[in-house]
Amino acid sequence: MSKALDALFPTSRITRDASDLAHWGSDRTTAYQAAPSAVVFPETLDEVVALVRLANAEGFALVPSGGRTGLSGGAVAERGEVVVSFDRMNRILGFDAAERLARCQAGVVTGALQAFAEERGLFYPVDFASSGSSQIGGNIATNAGGIRVIRYGLTRDWIAGLTVVTGAGDVLRCNNGLVKNATGYDFRHLFIGSEGTLGLVVEAEVRLANPPGPQRVMVLGCPAFDALFQSLSAFQQHVTLSAFEFFSDLALTKVRTARDLPPPLRDACPFYALLEFDESALDAASSAFERCLEQGCVADGVLSQSDAQAARLWALREGISESLAPQTPYKNDLSVRLSDMPRFLEAADALISQAYPEFEVCWYGHIGDGNLHLNILKPPGWSEQAFLERCHRVSPELFRLVAEHGGSISAEHGVGLLKRDFLGYSRSPEEVALMRALKTVFDPNGVMNPGKLLG
Amino acid sequence: MSKALDALFPTSRITRDASDLAHWGSDRTTAYQAAPSAVVFPETLDEVVALVRLANAEGFALVPSGGRTGLSGGAVAERGEVVVSFDRMNRILGFDAAERLARCQAGVVTGALQAFAEERGLFYPVDFASSGSSQIGGNIATNAGGIRVIRYGLTRDWIAGLTVVTGAGDVLRCNNGLVKNATGYDFRHLFIGSEGTLGLVVEAEVRLANPPGPQRVMVLGCPAFDALFQSLSAFQQHVTLSAFEFFSDLALTKVRTARDLPPPLRDACPFYALLEFDESALDAASSAFERCLEQGCVADGVLSQSDAQAARLWALREGISESLAPQTPYKNDLSVRLSDMPRFLEAADALISQAYPEFEVCWYGHIGDGNLHLNILKPPGWSEQAFLERCHRVSPELFRLVAEHGGSISAEHGVGLLKRDFLGYSRSPEEVALMRALKTVFDPNGVMNPGKLLG
Numbered sequence: 001m002s003k004a005l006d007a008l009f010p011t012s013r014i015t016r017d018a019s020d021l022a023h024w025g026s027d028r029t030t031a032y033q034a035a036p037s038a039v040v041f042p043e044t045l046d047e048v049v050a051l052v053r054l055a056n057a058e059g060f061a062l063v064p065s066g067g068r069t070g071l072s073g074g075a076v077a078e079r080g081e082v083v084v085s086f087d088r089m090n091r092i093l094g095f096d097a098a099e100r101l102a103r104c105q106a107g108v109v110t111g112a113l114q115a116f117a118e119e120r121g122l123f124y125p126v127d128f129a130s131s132g133s134s135q136i137g138g139n140i141a142t143n144a145g146g147i148r149v150i151r152y153g154l155t156r157d158w159i160a161g162l163t164v165v166t167g168a169g170d171v172l173r174c175n176n177g178l179v180k181n182a183t184g185y186d187f188r189h190l191f192i193g194s195e196g197t198l199g200l201v202v203e204a205e206v207r208l209a210n211p212p213g214p215q216r217v218m219v220l221g222c223p224a225f226d227a228l229f230q231s232l233s234a235f236q237q238h239v240t241l242s243a244f245e246f247f248s249d250l251a252l253t254k255v256r257t258a259r260d261l262p263p264p265l266r267d268a269c270p271f272y273a274l275l276e277f278d279e280s281a282l283d284a285a286s287s288a289f290e291r292c293l294e295q296g297c298v299a300d301g302v303l304s305q306s307d308a309q310a311a312r313l314w315a316l317r318e319g320i321s322e323s324l325a326p327q328t329p330y331k332n333d334l335s336v337r338l339s340d341m342p343r344f345l346e347a348a349d350a351l352i353s354q355a356y357p358e359f360e361v362c363w364y365g366h367i368g369d370g371n372l373h374l375n376i377l378k379p380p381g382w383s384e385q386a387f388l389e390r391c392h393r394v395s396p397e398l399f400r401l402v403a404e405h406g407g408s409i410s411a412e413h414g415v416g417l418l419k420r421d422f423l424g425y426s427r428s429p430e431e432v433a434l435m436r437a438l439k440t441v442f443d444p445n446g447v448m449n450p451g452k453l454l455g
Numbered sequence: 456m457s458k459a460l461d462a463l464f465p466t467s468r469i470t471r472d473a474s475d476l477a478h479w480g481s482d483r484t485t486a487y488q489a490a491p492s493a494v495v496f497p498e499t500l501d502e503v504v505a506l507v508r509l510a511n512a513e514g515f516a517l518v519p520s521g522g523r524t525g526l527s528g529g530a531v532a533e534r535g536e537v538v539v540s541f542d543r544m545n546r547i548l549g550f551d552a553a554e555r556l557a558r559c560q561a562g563v564v565t566g567a568l569q570a571f572a573e574e575r576g577l578f579y580p581v582d583f584a585s586s587g588s589s590q591i592g593g594n595i596a597t598n599a600g601g602i603r604v605i606r607y608g609l610t611r612d613w614i615a616g617l618t619v620v621t622g623a624g625d626v627l628r629c630n631n632g633l634v635k636n637a638t639g640y641d642f643r644h645l646f647i648g649s650e651g652t653l654g655l656v657v658e659a660e661v662r663l664a665n666p667p668g669p670q671r672v673m674v675l676g677c678p679a680f681d682a683l684f685q686s687l688s689a690f691q692q693h694v695t696l697s698a699f700e701f702f703s704d705l706a707l708t709k710v711r712t713a714r715d716l717p718p719p720l721r722d723a724c725p726f727y728a729l730l731e732f733d734e735s736a737l738d739a740a741s742s743a744f745e746r747c748l749e750q751g752c753v754a755d756g757v758l759s760q761s762d763a764q765a766a767r768l769w770a771l772r773e774g775i776s777e778s779l780a781p782q783t784p785y786k787n788d789l790s791v792r793l794s795d796m797p798r799f800l801e802a803a804d805a806l807i808s809q810a811y812p813e814f815e816v817c818w819y820g821h822i823g824d825g826n827l828h829l830n831i832l833k834p835p836g837w838s839e840q841a842f843l844e845r846c847h848r849v850s851p852e853l854f855r856l857v858a859e860h861g862g863s864i865s866a867e868h869g870v871g872l873l874k875r876d877f878l879g880y881s882r883s884p885e886e887v888a889l890m891r892a893l894k895t896v897f898d899p900n901g902v903m904n905p906g907k908l909l910g
Contacts, residue, residue: 406631
């Protein structure tokens with residue numbers, strides 16, 4: 001493998017340096033040991049095609065690598081794979097003003113696309129805490145969601161065209177940026193969310209939106225879980241929300257401690273909601289707030305009076321994940337329908353307090369989308385191995401609850417390695433068998449990210 | 456086949472009556488001869504499963520049938536197939552208020568869902584001229600678009616869950632109405648637009664929207680094709696459009712004659728645009744109109760002053776297809792990107808006036824989505840056969856132009872029988888081979904709508 005691979009890439013774009021292997025062979029998970037055999041940095045579609053064909057010919061495996069901000073091990077290379085980094089394919093190749101389409105190489109960083117849009121008076125609405133380093137290709141591979149899904153949808157909703165190299169080394173140019181194209185199976189949507197198991201996303205046509213008007217942010221203090229949903233419903237009846245996030249008081253304490261931030265409200269509440277909406281809806285939002293106060297589903301609230309204050313309020317939500325990192329949290333990324341959420345939460349809370357009496361459990365997430373991030377924190381005295389084993393013992397019980405309530409065991413983090421063995425809680429045996437069959441169609445020799453998603 | 460099939464359905468729900476076979480064996484195309492062997496009317500998911508398994512066991516083919524408003528022969532049964540009509544599965548089974556999801560059987564008529572939404576203060580935005588008879592299952596099978604795509608997207612964007620029976624007789628419950636679900640390949644999106652070739656859509660969770668405020672309609676007269684796009688751009692900079700349609704003066708003449716309608720403007724123009732937008736954007740729209748007048752891209756215009764007048768203006772656009780029907784038009788449903796449209800139109804116009812000097816050619820469509828409906832009208836003296844042969848001779852040249860301009864040979868009507876032999880103009884050989892392989896995965900014995908889409 002080595003010789004032919006070295007012939008494909010100049011020495012400046014292939015590395016076997018130990019620290020490079022460790023760096024590019026892992027994502028934000030900590031439970032896996034990075035052990036790729038090489039990292040390559042293609043610069044063109046042709047190089048990617050040649051690489052995939054070589055992998056098929058010589059029987060080595062490829063792991064696609066973007067911003068490595070994933071939380072499920074989808075970009076981990078732990079078995080001698082060749083990591084395909086898109087760091088050198090980070091250009092925006094063109095802009096179609098009439099269609100508002102940006103043609104992006106897979107390695108374009110989310111934040112760079114957002115800035116590109118802003119420069120043109122437009123808006124790329126998919127946003128999350130890791131937008132400063134996550135890449136478009138990775139966003140597509142996991143159908144990334146984030147903080148504005150309630151208004152703008154997921155990555156899937158903004159991809160008008162995809163250029164992919166299948167596991168067999170064929171180039172597919174899917175949909176070409178068209179709004180309407182009823183000519184058979186839409187492979188674009190099959191590749192979105194496929195976690196690099198069918199092929200490599202090399203380029204995407206990304207649609208941009210008109211920017212929203214000025215935004216306002218509110219943080220509400222809620223006395224209970226149920227009250228969050230009552231508040232959501234009260235606001236949604238009259239206000240188009242750009243975001244509806246929540247966090248528990250423990251999550252707030254963690255982020256405040258890590259960043260030395262003041263509390264948003266005078267008195268602590270068990271739960272907080274963070275809302276964002278158009279300034280033009282301020283009157284409607286204020287009325288909704290008053291109604292919530294009267295009904296008792298909100299105890300107190302604060303409204304941003306400036307962009308700076310809005311950013312400080314957002315920091316309380318967006319800083320949580322990072323503030324927990326030192327405690328190597330076991331992350332659950334769950335979703336159920338809003339209508340099933342209260343019953344699910346009651347059952348999950350009971351299970352968790354019984355299963356993890358000695359662990360801290362941090363609840364937060366994109367609750368307006370039915371998406372909970374439930375982080376179990378490793379106590380200082382525990383080894384990561386022992387902690388993980390314990391969490392893995394409880395996970396099936398939690399996932400069984402998710403399944404009973406019709407939910408998903410991975411709302412937006414993907415399956416990767418972390419949830420691979422639990423896929424059956426969200427997909428039926430027939431679906432898993434069909435997924436395996438599709439994998440074989442697109443990647444007959446199994447060179448694409450083997451072991452991820454389907455195991 | 457007969458006996459086992461008769462054992463599955465009571466006599467009231469299976470028919471072999473010649474007029475029934477003709478009725479349920481065809482759609483809105485006229486070029487094909489309906490010749491199914493039977494029509495069945497299942498009422499439950501279990502009946503559909505039993506039917507598909509019987510088809511596999513006994514080797515007969517199934518043709519799914521919704522409102523039969525298709526324009527590409529996708530629901531035509533011309534080779535002794537059993538037609539599966541969803542006319543008896545036309546109930547809305549439930550409503551999830553928190554998620555705004557309507558659980559619809561496949562046979563729910565589009566208009567009935569729109570009315571259901573309206574009764575709840577909500578809105579189902581997918582709309583088109585045939586919404587009074589088209590069914591949700593058929594809309595899903597073709598990813599139906601229509602008149603409000605520019606604002607609300609296609610059917611795909613509103614389907615949060617699908618229950619399907621694969622060609623192998625397996626039941627898949629896809630996505631369960633979740634907003635976020637990152638657990639592998641999204642079969643929902645594979646079935647949307649698959650024209651019944653992978654399995655049968657039995658049920659769907661359809662998301663509903665907040666209704667828009669009051670709407671206003673404008674009809675603009677434009678001196679040339681280019682002027683349409685200048686107008687679109689001028690309006691889109693400041694107004695969120697709910698629709699941007701166009702029609703040629705010939706199309707207007709046809710619909711006015713058929714329905715005895717007055718002209719919208721004092722003087723005829725070569726082309727007309729119909730715009731719809733929120734009344735709250737009226738000032739911005741009026742300014743855009745003034746700018747267009749000054750720039751010369753609009754010659755005259757009319758603004759609706761009442762809902763009744765808005766409906767009369769819409770009738771000019773929505774009545775076109777029906778008004779052409781007596782001339783058995785050869786329909787082309789093309790799309791290219793807006794940015795490629797002017798060059799494409801110039802080339803297409805030159806080709807068509809040279810290829811069809813003696814035929815009337817009617818241009819209209821959802822131009823804001825890059826979607827042209829180009830109808831060639833059969834002159835009275837021609838037999839349908841001779842007319843079709845002539846059109847089929849020219850089609851490859853037109854489709855070659857579409858391909859050269861990166862467009863689609865079927866924007867929203869699907870491929871069916873009509874465009875099957877031309878699929879290669881929009882999909883590469885690699886894509887078609889992969890489509891065939893996927894078909895085999897989901898429908899190993901080829902019982903699902905054989906001959907459609909892939910031939």
